Amino acid sequence: MRSARSTVILECVVRRHELTDAEWELLEPLLPRQRMGRPRIDDRRVLNGIVWKFRTGVAWRDVPERYGSWASLHTRFRRWASDGTFTVMLRAAQARADAAGDIDWLVAVDSTIVRAHQSAAGARKGGAATEPLGRSRGGLTSKLHMACDGRGRPLALVVTGGNVNDCTMLETVMEQIAVARQGPGRPRTRPDRLVADKGYSSRAIRAHLRRRGIAATIPERADQAAGRARRASRGGRPPVFDPEIYKRRNVVERCFNRLKHWRGIATRYDKTAESYQAAVTLAALLMWL
Known part of the structure:
Protein backbone atom coordinates (compact mmCIF):
# COMPACT_ATOMS: atom_id res chain seq x y z
CA MET A 1 0.00 0.00 0.00
CA ARG A 2 1.40 3.39 -0.98
CA SER A 3 2.18 5.74 1.90
CA ALA A 4 0.97 9.35 1.99
CA ARG A 5 4.57 10.56 1.71
CA SER A 6 5.27 8.49 -1.43
CA THR A 7 2.02 9.76 -2.96
CA VAL A 8 3.10 13.37 -2.40
CA ILE A 9 6.53 12.64 -3.90
CA LEU A 10 4.91 10.97 -6.94
CA GLU A 11 2.61 13.97 -7.46
CA CYS A 12 5.60 16.33 -7.29
CA VAL A 13 7.44 14.29 -9.93
CA VAL A 14 4.40 14.27 -12.20
CA ARG A 15 4.00 18.04 -11.84
CA ARG A 16 7.66 18.80 -12.50
CA HIS A 17 8.12 21.29 -15.41
CA GLU A 18 4.35 21.65 -15.91
CA LEU A 19 2.37 24.89 -16.08
CA THR A 20 0.79 26.19 -12.91
CA ASP A 21 -2.92 27.04 -12.85
CA PRO A 29 -7.06 32.57 -24.26
CA LEU A 30 -4.03 33.10 -26.54
CA LEU A 31 -3.99 29.61 -28.06
CA PRO A 32 -5.69 29.01 -31.44
CA ARG A 33 -9.15 27.43 -31.25
CA GLN A 34 -10.10 24.22 -33.03
CA ARG A 35 -12.82 24.99 -35.55
CA MET A 36 -13.64 21.57 -36.98
CA GLY A 37 -12.56 17.94 -37.03
CA ARG A 38 -12.28 15.27 -34.36
CA VAL A 58 14.77 14.30 -24.73
CA ALA A 59 13.73 13.18 -28.20
CA TRP A 60 10.08 13.65 -29.14
CA ARG A 61 9.54 9.87 -29.09
CA ASP A 62 10.68 9.75 -25.45
CA VAL A 63 8.12 12.23 -24.07
CA PRO A 64 6.01 10.39 -21.42
CA GLU A 65 2.71 8.97 -22.62
CA ARG A 66 0.80 10.96 -19.99
CA TYR A 67 1.10 13.93 -22.38
CA GLY A 68 -0.42 12.03 -25.28
CA SER A 69 1.04 10.81 -28.55
CA TRP A 70 4.50 12.21 -29.25
CA ALA A 71 3.46 12.71 -32.88
CA SER A 72 0.51 14.87 -31.79
CA LEU A 73 2.78 16.94 -29.57
CA HIS A 74 5.30 17.44 -32.35
CA THR A 75 2.59 18.34 -34.88
CA ARG A 76 1.02 20.88 -32.52
CA PHE A 77 4.43 22.38 -31.68
CA ARG A 78 5.35 22.77 -35.36
CA ARG A 79 1.96 24.33 -36.10
CA TRP A 80 2.27 26.83 -33.23
CA ALA A 81 5.86 27.60 -34.24
CA SER A 82 4.83 28.26 -37.86
CA ASP A 83 1.79 30.43 -37.13
CA GLY A 84 3.58 32.55 -34.51
CA THR A 85 1.51 31.39 -31.53
CA PHE A 86 4.50 31.35 -29.18
CA THR A 87 5.50 34.86 -30.27
CA VAL A 88 1.94 36.12 -29.72
CA MET A 89 1.95 34.70 -26.20
CA LEU A 90 5.35 36.26 -25.43
CA ARG A 91 4.18 39.65 -26.70
CA ALA A 92 1.07 39.42 -24.54
CA ALA A 93 3.12 38.61 -21.43
CA GLN A 94 5.43 41.56 -22.14
CA ALA A 95 2.47 43.90 -22.68
CA ARG A 96 0.97 42.76 -19.38
CA ALA A 97 4.24 43.49 -17.57
CA ASP A 98 4.56 46.90 -19.24
CA ALA A 99 1.02 47.86 -18.24
CA ALA A 100 1.93 47.03 -14.63
CA GLY A 101 5.09 49.17 -14.87
CA ASP A 102 7.18 46.03 -14.42
CA ILE A 103 9.67 46.50 -17.28
CA ASP A 104 13.05 48.11 -16.63
CA TRP A 105 13.94 49.82 -19.91
CA LEU A 106 17.68 49.70 -19.34
CA VAL A 107 18.26 47.05 -21.99
CA ALA A 108 21.33 44.79 -22.23
CA VAL A 109 22.32 42.96 -25.42
CA ASP A 110 24.69 40.07 -26.02
CA SER A 111 24.89 36.68 -27.69
CA THR A 112 25.71 33.13 -26.67
CA ILE A 113 27.00 30.15 -28.61
CA VAL A 114 24.82 27.03 -28.68
CA ARG A 115 26.36 23.71 -29.65
CA ALA A 116 24.33 21.89 -32.28
CA HIS A 117 23.77 18.16 -31.93
CA GLN A 118 24.40 16.04 -35.00
CA SER A 119 20.64 15.57 -35.35
CA ALA A 120 20.31 19.32 -36.03
CA ALA A 121 22.14 18.96 -39.34
CA GLY A 122 20.63 17.72 -42.58
CA ALA A 123 17.50 19.88 -42.85
CA ARG A 124 16.05 20.32 -46.34
CA LYS A 125 17.83 23.20 -48.05
CA GLY A 126 16.02 26.33 -49.18
CA GLY A 127 13.36 28.48 -47.53
CA ALA A 128 13.45 30.75 -44.51
CA ALA A 129 13.01 27.95 -42.01
CA THR A 130 16.21 26.02 -42.76
CA GLU A 131 18.95 25.85 -40.20
CA PRO A 132 21.43 28.71 -39.60
CA LEU A 133 24.42 26.64 -38.50
CA GLY A 134 28.01 27.81 -38.38
CA ARG A 135 30.94 25.43 -38.63
CA SER A 136 33.94 26.07 -36.40
CA ARG A 137 36.75 24.15 -34.76
CA GLY A 138 34.27 22.88 -32.18
CA GLY A 139 31.80 21.64 -34.78
CA CYS A 148 16.76 41.69 -22.23
CA ASP A 149 15.27 44.23 -19.87
CA GLY A 150 16.98 45.42 -16.68
CA ARG A 151 15.40 42.55 -14.75
CA GLY A 152 16.89 39.88 -16.99
CA ARG A 153 13.87 38.91 -19.10
CA PRO A 154 14.11 38.54 -22.90
CA LEU A 155 12.67 41.34 -25.02
CA ALA A 156 14.00 40.13 -28.39
CA LEU A 157 15.59 36.92 -29.68
CA VAL A 158 17.31 36.16 -32.98
CA VAL A 159 18.95 32.87 -34.01
CA THR A 160 21.86 32.83 -36.47
CA GLY A 161 24.79 30.63 -37.39
CA GLY A 162 27.52 30.46 -34.77
CA ASN A 163 30.01 32.29 -37.02
CA VAL A 164 27.92 35.50 -37.29
CA ASN A 165 29.50 38.57 -35.68
CA ASP A 166 27.57 40.10 -32.78
CA CYS A 167 27.74 43.71 -33.95
CA THR A 168 26.25 42.89 -37.37
CA MET A 169 23.03 41.69 -35.69
CA LEU A 170 22.42 44.57 -33.27
CA GLU A 171 20.00 46.49 -35.50
CA THR A 172 18.08 43.28 -36.27
CA VAL A 173 17.77 42.47 -32.57
CA ALA A 180 2.44 46.47 -27.18
CA ARG A 181 0.37 48.89 -25.12
CA GLN A 182 -2.76 47.67 -23.38
CA GLY A 183 -4.81 50.47 -24.87
CA PRO A 184 -4.21 53.12 -27.56
CA GLY A 185 -0.74 53.85 -28.87
CA ARG A 186 1.94 52.13 -30.86
CA PRO A 187 4.17 49.43 -29.34
CA ARG A 188 7.21 50.66 -27.47
CA THR A 189 10.33 49.92 -29.47
CA ARG A 190 12.94 52.21 -27.93
CA PRO A 191 14.69 51.52 -24.61
CA ASP A 192 15.95 54.30 -22.34
CA ARG A 193 19.51 52.99 -22.47
CA LEU A 194 21.44 50.19 -24.14
CA VAL A 195 24.27 48.41 -22.34
CA ALA A 196 26.64 46.17 -24.32
CA ASP A 197 30.21 44.88 -24.25
CA LYS A 198 33.16 45.88 -26.48
CA GLY A 199 31.98 43.61 -29.26
CA TYR A 200 29.33 46.23 -30.05
CA SER A 201 31.73 49.19 -30.03
CA SER A 202 31.62 50.65 -33.53
CA ARG A 203 30.93 54.02 -35.09
CA ALA A 204 27.99 52.61 -37.04
CA ILE A 205 26.30 51.24 -33.91
CA ARG A 206 26.85 54.41 -31.89
CA ALA A 207 25.51 56.53 -34.77
CA HIS A 208 22.46 54.26 -35.11
CA LEU A 209 21.66 54.58 -31.41
CA ARG A 210 22.10 58.38 -31.50
CA ARG A 211 19.67 58.64 -34.42
CA ARG A 212 17.10 56.72 -32.41
CA GLY A 213 17.72 58.79 -29.27
CA ILE A 214 18.96 55.81 -27.25
CA ALA A 215 21.67 56.44 -24.66
CA GLU A 220 35.59 51.54 -26.27
CA ARG A 221 37.96 48.92 -27.65
CA ALA A 222 41.69 49.46 -27.09
CA ASP A 223 42.47 49.68 -30.83
CA GLN A 224 39.75 52.31 -31.30
CA ALA A 225 41.07 54.37 -28.40
CA ALA A 226 44.63 54.13 -29.80
CA GLY A 227 43.48 55.17 -33.27
CA ARG A 228 41.60 58.15 -31.86
CA ALA A 229 44.70 59.19 -29.84
CA ARG A 230 46.91 59.05 -32.96
CA ARG A 231 44.60 61.48 -34.74
CA ALA A 232 44.88 63.91 -31.79
CA SER A 233 42.19 66.62 -31.98
CA ARG A 234 40.86 65.16 -35.22
CA GLY A 235 40.09 61.93 -33.41
CA GLY A 236 37.29 63.55 -31.44
CA ARG A 237 36.25 62.99 -27.86
CA PRO A 238 36.03 59.53 -26.32
CA PRO A 239 32.50 58.14 -26.00
CA VAL A 240 30.84 58.71 -22.65
CA PHE A 241 31.15 55.61 -20.49
CA ASP A 242 29.78 55.05 -16.99
CA PRO A 243 31.36 51.99 -15.31
CA GLU A 244 28.64 51.87 -12.65
CA ILE A 245 25.90 51.55 -15.26
CA TYR A 246 28.01 49.00 -17.14
CA LYS A 247 27.94 46.71 -14.12
CA ARG A 248 24.28 46.08 -14.89
CA ARG A 249 25.20 44.32 -18.14
CA ASN A 250 25.41 41.09 -16.16
CA VAL A 251 21.60 40.78 -16.35
CA VAL A 252 21.91 39.43 -19.90
CA GLU A 253 24.46 36.83 -18.77
CA ARG A 254 22.11 35.72 -16.00
CA CYS A 255 19.27 35.54 -18.52
CA PHE A 256 21.30 33.23 -20.78
CA ASN A 257 22.10 31.11 -17.75
CA ARG A 258 18.41 30.70 -16.95
CA LEU A 259 17.55 29.85 -20.55
CA LYS A 260 20.26 27.21 -20.69
CA HIS A 261 18.74 25.43 -17.72
CA TRP A 262 16.47 24.10 -20.47
CA ARG A 263 18.52 21.22 -21.90
CA GLY A 264 16.71 21.41 -25.22
CA ILE A 265 17.96 24.99 -25.54
CA ALA A 266 21.47 24.60 -24.12
CA THR A 267 22.05 22.12 -26.97
CA ARG A 268 20.26 22.56 -30.26
CA TYR A 269 18.60 19.36 -31.50
CA SER A 275 11.64 25.24 -34.27
CA TYR A 276 14.65 26.21 -32.18
CA GLN A 277 13.56 29.84 -31.98
CA ALA A 278 10.05 28.73 -30.99
CA ALA A 279 11.53 26.68 -28.14
CA VAL A 280 13.56 29.66 -26.92
CA THR A 281 10.48 31.88 -27.20
CA LEU A 282 8.51 29.42 -25.06
CA ALA A 283 11.23 29.46 -22.40
CA ALA A 284 11.32 33.26 -22.51
CA LEU A 285 7.54 33.36 -22.16
CA LEU A 286 7.64 31.35 -18.92
CA MET A 287 10.33 33.70 -17.57
CA TRP A 288 7.90 36.60 -18.06
CA LEU A 289 5.05 34.69 -16.40
Whole structure:
Protein backbone atom coordinates (compact mmCIF):
# COMPACT_ATOMS: atom_id res chain seq x y z
CA MET A 1 0.00 0.00 0.00
CA ARG A 2 1.40 3.39 -0.98
CA SER A 3 2.18 5.74 1.90
CA ALA A 4 0.97 9.35 1.99
CA ARG A 5 4.57 10.56 1.71
CA SER A 6 5.27 8.49 -1.43
CA THR A 7 2.02 9.76 -2.96
CA VAL A 8 3.10 13.37 -2.40
CA ILE A 9 6.53 12.64 -3.90
CA LEU A 10 4.91 10.97 -6.94
CA GLU A 11 2.61 13.97 -7.46
CA CYS A 12 5.60 16.33 -7.29
CA VAL A 13 7.44 14.29 -9.93
CA VAL A 14 4.40 14.27 -12.20
CA ARG A 15 4.00 18.04 -11.84
CA ARG A 16 7.66 18.80 -12.50
CA HIS A 17 8.12 21.29 -15.41
CA GLU A 18 4.35 21.65 -15.91
CA LEU A 19 2.37 24.89 -16.08
CA THR A 20 0.79 26.19 -12.91
CA ASP A 21 -2.92 27.04 -12.85
CA ALA A 22 -2.07 30.77 -12.84
CA GLU A 23 0.18 30.42 -15.89
CA TRP A 24 -2.39 28.37 -17.77
CA GLU A 25 -5.12 30.91 -17.00
CA LEU A 26 -3.04 33.57 -18.76
CA LEU A 27 -2.05 31.44 -21.74
CA GLU A 28 -5.29 29.62 -22.54
CA PRO A 29 -7.06 32.57 -24.26
CA LEU A 30 -4.03 33.10 -26.54
CA LEU A 31 -3.99 29.61 -28.06
CA PRO A 32 -5.69 29.01 -31.44
CA ARG A 33 -9.15 27.43 -31.25
CA GLN A 34 -10.10 24.22 -33.03
CA ARG A 35 -12.82 24.99 -35.55
CA MET A 36 -13.64 21.57 -36.98
CA GLY A 37 -12.56 17.94 -37.03
CA ARG A 38 -12.28 15.27 -34.36
CA PRO A 39 -11.73 16.25 -30.72
CA ARG A 40 -8.01 16.62 -30.09
CA ILE A 41 -5.74 16.28 -27.05
CA ASP A 42 -6.32 19.00 -24.47
CA ASP A 43 -4.14 22.06 -25.17
CA ARG A 44 -2.86 22.27 -21.60
CA ARG A 45 -1.75 18.66 -21.69
CA VAL A 46 0.03 19.23 -25.01
CA LEU A 47 1.72 22.43 -23.86
CA ASN A 48 2.89 20.69 -20.69
CA GLY A 49 4.38 17.94 -22.85
CA ILE A 50 6.16 20.46 -25.08
CA VAL A 51 7.59 22.25 -22.04
CA TRP A 52 8.70 18.92 -20.55
CA LYS A 53 10.41 17.92 -23.79
CA PHE A 54 12.52 21.08 -24.06
CA ARG A 55 13.19 21.27 -20.32
CA THR A 56 14.70 17.79 -20.35
CA GLY A 57 16.13 17.76 -23.88
CA VAL A 58 14.77 14.30 -24.73
CA ALA A 59 13.73 13.18 -28.20
CA TRP A 60 10.08 13.65 -29.14
CA ARG A 61 9.54 9.87 -29.09
CA ASP A 62 10.68 9.75 -25.45
CA VAL A 63 8.12 12.23 -24.07
CA PRO A 64 6.01 10.39 -21.42
CA GLU A 65 2.71 8.97 -22.62
CA ARG A 66 0.80 10.96 -19.99
CA TYR A 67 1.10 13.93 -22.38
CA GLY A 68 -0.42 12.03 -25.28
CA SER A 69 1.04 10.81 -28.55
CA TRP A 70 4.50 12.21 -29.25
CA ALA A 71 3.46 12.71 -32.88
CA SER A 72 0.51 14.87 -31.79
CA LEU A 73 2.78 16.94 -29.57
CA HIS A 74 5.30 17.44 -32.35
CA THR A 75 2.59 18.34 -34.88
CA ARG A 76 1.02 20.88 -32.52
CA PHE A 77 4.43 22.38 -31.68
CA ARG A 78 5.35 22.77 -35.36
CA ARG A 79 1.96 24.33 -36.10
CA TRP A 80 2.27 26.83 -33.23
CA ALA A 81 5.86 27.60 -34.24
CA SER A 82 4.83 28.26 -37.86
CA ASP A 83 1.79 30.43 -37.13
CA GLY A 84 3.58 32.55 -34.51
CA THR A 85 1.51 31.39 -31.53
CA PHE A 86 4.50 31.35 -29.18
CA THR A 87 5.50 34.86 -30.27
CA VAL A 88 1.94 36.12 -29.72
CA MET A 89 1.95 34.70 -26.20
CA LEU A 90 5.35 36.26 -25.43
CA ARG A 91 4.18 39.65 -26.70
CA ALA A 92 1.07 39.42 -24.54
CA ALA A 93 3.12 38.61 -21.43
CA GLN A 94 5.43 41.56 -22.14
CA ALA A 95 2.47 43.90 -22.68
CA ARG A 96 0.97 42.76 -19.38
CA ALA A 97 4.24 43.49 -17.57
CA ASP A 98 4.56 46.90 -19.24
CA ALA A 99 1.02 47.86 -18.24
CA ALA A 100 1.93 47.03 -14.63
CA GLY A 101 5.09 49.17 -14.87
CA ASP A 102 7.18 46.03 -14.42
CA ILE A 103 9.67 46.50 -17.28
CA ASP A 104 13.05 48.11 -16.63
CA TRP A 105 13.94 49.82 -19.91
CA LEU A 106 17.68 49.70 -19.34
CA VAL A 107 18.26 47.05 -21.99
CA ALA A 108 21.33 44.79 -22.23
CA VAL A 109 22.32 42.96 -25.42
CA ASP A 110 24.69 40.07 -26.02
CA SER A 111 24.89 36.68 -27.69
CA THR A 112 25.71 33.13 -26.67
CA ILE A 113 27.00 30.15 -28.61
CA VAL A 114 24.82 27.03 -28.68
CA ARG A 115 26.36 23.71 -29.65
CA ALA A 116 24.33 21.89 -32.28
CA HIS A 117 23.77 18.16 -31.93
CA GLN A 118 24.40 16.04 -35.00
CA SER A 119 20.64 15.57 -35.35
CA ALA A 120 20.31 19.32 -36.03
CA ALA A 121 22.14 18.96 -39.34
CA GLY A 122 20.63 17.72 -42.58
CA ALA A 123 17.50 19.88 -42.85
CA ARG A 124 16.05 20.32 -46.34
CA LYS A 125 17.83 23.20 -48.05
CA GLY A 126 16.02 26.33 -49.18
CA GLY A 127 13.36 28.48 -47.53
CA ALA A 128 13.45 30.75 -44.51
CA ALA A 129 13.01 27.95 -42.01
CA THR A 130 16.21 26.02 -42.76
CA GLU A 131 18.95 25.85 -40.20
CA PRO A 132 21.43 28.71 -39.60
CA LEU A 133 24.42 26.64 -38.50
CA GLY A 134 28.01 27.81 -38.38
CA ARG A 135 30.94 25.43 -38.63
CA SER A 136 33.94 26.07 -36.40
CA ARG A 137 36.75 24.15 -34.76
CA GLY A 138 34.27 22.88 -32.18
CA GLY A 139 31.80 21.64 -34.78
CA LEU A 140 28.34 22.92 -35.73
CA THR A 141 27.03 25.84 -33.69
CA SER A 142 24.23 28.37 -33.64
CA LYS A 143 24.27 31.73 -31.93
CA LEU A 144 21.43 33.21 -29.91
CA HIS A 145 21.38 37.02 -30.00
CA MET A 146 19.26 38.60 -27.29
CA ALA A 147 18.13 41.87 -25.77
CA CYS A 148 16.76 41.69 -22.23
CA ASP A 149 15.27 44.23 -19.87
CA GLY A 150 16.98 45.42 -16.68
CA ARG A 151 15.40 42.55 -14.75
CA GLY A 152 16.89 39.88 -16.99
CA ARG A 153 13.87 38.91 -19.10
CA PRO A 154 14.11 38.54 -22.90
CA LEU A 155 12.67 41.34 -25.02
CA ALA A 156 14.00 40.13 -28.39
CA LEU A 157 15.59 36.92 -29.68
CA VAL A 158 17.31 36.16 -32.98
CA VAL A 159 18.95 32.87 -34.01
CA THR A 160 21.86 32.83 -36.47
CA GLY A 161 24.79 30.63 -37.39
CA GLY A 162 27.52 30.46 -34.77
CA ASN A 163 30.01 32.29 -37.02
CA VAL A 164 27.92 35.50 -37.29
CA ASN A 165 29.50 38.57 -35.68
CA ASP A 166 27.57 40.10 -32.78
CA CYS A 167 27.74 43.71 -33.95
CA THR A 168 26.25 42.89 -37.37
CA MET A 169 23.03 41.69 -35.69
CA LEU A 170 22.42 44.57 -33.27
CA GLU A 171 20.00 46.49 -35.50
CA THR A 172 18.08 43.28 -36.27
CA VAL A 173 17.77 42.47 -32.57
CA MET A 174 16.65 46.02 -31.75
CA GLU A 175 14.01 45.87 -34.49
CA GLN A 176 12.48 42.86 -32.70
CA ILE A 177 11.74 44.90 -29.55
CA ALA A 178 8.05 45.81 -29.75
CA VAL A 179 6.12 45.83 -26.48
CA ALA A 180 2.44 46.47 -27.18
CA ARG A 181 0.37 48.89 -25.12
CA GLN A 182 -2.76 47.67 -23.38
CA GLY A 183 -4.81 50.47 -24.87
CA PRO A 184 -4.21 53.12 -27.56
CA GLY A 185 -0.74 53.85 -28.87
CA ARG A 186 1.94 52.13 -30.86
CA PRO A 187 4.17 49.43 -29.34
CA ARG A 188 7.21 50.66 -27.47
CA THR A 189 10.33 49.92 -29.47
CA ARG A 190 12.94 52.21 -27.93
CA PRO A 191 14.69 51.52 -24.61
CA ASP A 192 15.95 54.30 -22.34
CA ARG A 193 19.51 52.99 -22.47
CA LEU A 194 21.44 50.19 -24.14
CA VAL A 195 24.27 48.41 -22.34
CA ALA A 196 26.64 46.17 -24.32
CA ASP A 197 30.21 44.88 -24.25
CA LYS A 198 33.16 45.88 -26.48
CA GLY A 199 31.98 43.61 -29.26
CA TYR A 200 29.33 46.23 -30.05
CA SER A 201 31.73 49.19 -30.03
CA SER A 202 31.62 50.65 -33.53
CA ARG A 203 30.93 54.02 -35.09
CA ALA A 204 27.99 52.61 -37.04
CA ILE A 205 26.30 51.24 -33.91
CA ARG A 206 26.85 54.41 -31.89
CA ALA A 207 25.51 56.53 -34.77
CA HIS A 208 22.46 54.26 -35.11
CA LEU A 209 21.66 54.58 -31.41
CA ARG A 210 22.10 58.38 -31.50
CA ARG A 211 19.67 58.64 -34.42
CA ARG A 212 17.10 56.72 -32.41
CA GLY A 213 17.72 58.79 -29.27
CA ILE A 214 18.96 55.81 -27.25
CA ALA A 215 21.67 56.44 -24.66
CA ALA A 216 24.49 53.90 -24.85
CA THR A 217 26.92 52.45 -22.33
CA ILE A 218 29.47 50.56 -24.42
CA PRO A 219 33.19 50.46 -23.54
CA GLU A 220 35.59 51.54 -26.27
CA ARG A 221 37.96 48.92 -27.65
CA ALA A 222 41.69 49.46 -27.09
CA ASP A 223 42.47 49.68 -30.83
CA GLN A 224 39.75 52.31 -31.30
CA ALA A 225 41.07 54.37 -28.40
CA ALA A 226 44.63 54.13 -29.80
CA GLY A 227 43.48 55.17 -33.27
CA ARG A 228 41.60 58.15 -31.86
CA ALA A 229 44.70 59.19 -29.84
CA ARG A 230 46.91 59.05 -32.96
CA ARG A 231 44.60 61.48 -34.74
CA ALA A 232 44.88 63.91 -31.79
CA SER A 233 42.19 66.62 -31.98
CA ARG A 234 40.86 65.16 -35.22
CA GLY A 235 40.09 61.93 -33.41
CA GLY A 236 37.29 63.55 -31.44
CA ARG A 237 36.25 62.99 -27.86
CA PRO A 238 36.03 59.53 -26.32
CA PRO A 239 32.50 58.14 -26.00
CA VAL A 240 30.84 58.71 -22.65
CA PHE A 241 31.15 55.61 -20.49
CA ASP A 242 29.78 55.05 -16.99
CA PRO A 243 31.36 51.99 -15.31
CA GLU A 244 28.64 51.87 -12.65
CA ILE A 245 25.90 51.55 -15.26
CA TYR A 246 28.01 49.00 -17.14
CA LYS A 247 27.94 46.71 -14.12
CA ARG A 248 24.28 46.08 -14.89
CA ARG A 249 25.20 44.32 -18.14
CA ASN A 250 25.41 41.09 -16.16
CA VAL A 251 21.60 40.78 -16.35
CA VAL A 252 21.91 39.43 -19.90
CA GLU A 253 24.46 36.83 -18.77
CA ARG A 254 22.11 35.72 -16.00
CA CYS A 255 19.27 35.54 -18.52
CA PHE A 256 21.30 33.23 -20.78
CA ASN A 257 22.10 31.11 -17.75
CA ARG A 258 18.41 30.70 -16.95
CA LEU A 259 17.55 29.85 -20.55
CA LYS A 260 20.26 27.21 -20.69
CA HIS A 261 18.74 25.43 -17.72
CA TRP A 262 16.47 24.10 -20.47
CA ARG A 263 18.52 21.22 -21.90
CA GLY A 264 16.71 21.41 -25.22
CA ILE A 265 17.96 24.99 -25.54
CA ALA A 266 21.47 24.60 -24.12
CA THR A 267 22.05 22.12 -26.97
CA ARG A 268 20.26 22.56 -30.26
CA TYR A 269 18.60 19.36 -31.50
CA ASP A 270 16.14 20.99 -33.91
CA LYS A 271 16.87 20.91 -37.62
CA THR A 272 15.13 24.20 -38.39
CA ALA A 273 15.78 27.64 -36.96
CA GLU A 274 12.02 28.12 -36.72
CA SER A 275 11.64 25.24 -34.27
CA TYR A 276 14.65 26.21 -32.18
CA GLN A 277 13.56 29.84 -31.98
CA ALA A 278 10.05 28.73 -30.99
CA ALA A 279 11.53 26.68 -28.14
CA VAL A 280 13.56 29.66 -26.92
CA THR A 281 10.48 31.88 -27.20
CA LEU A 282 8.51 29.42 -25.06
CA ALA A 283 11.23 29.46 -22.40
CA ALA A 284 11.32 33.26 -22.51
CA LEU A 285 7.54 33.36 -22.16
CA LEU A 286 7.64 31.35 -18.92
CA MET A 287 10.33 33.70 -17.57
CA TRP A 288 7.90 36.60 -18.06
CA LEU A 289 5.05 34.69 -16.40
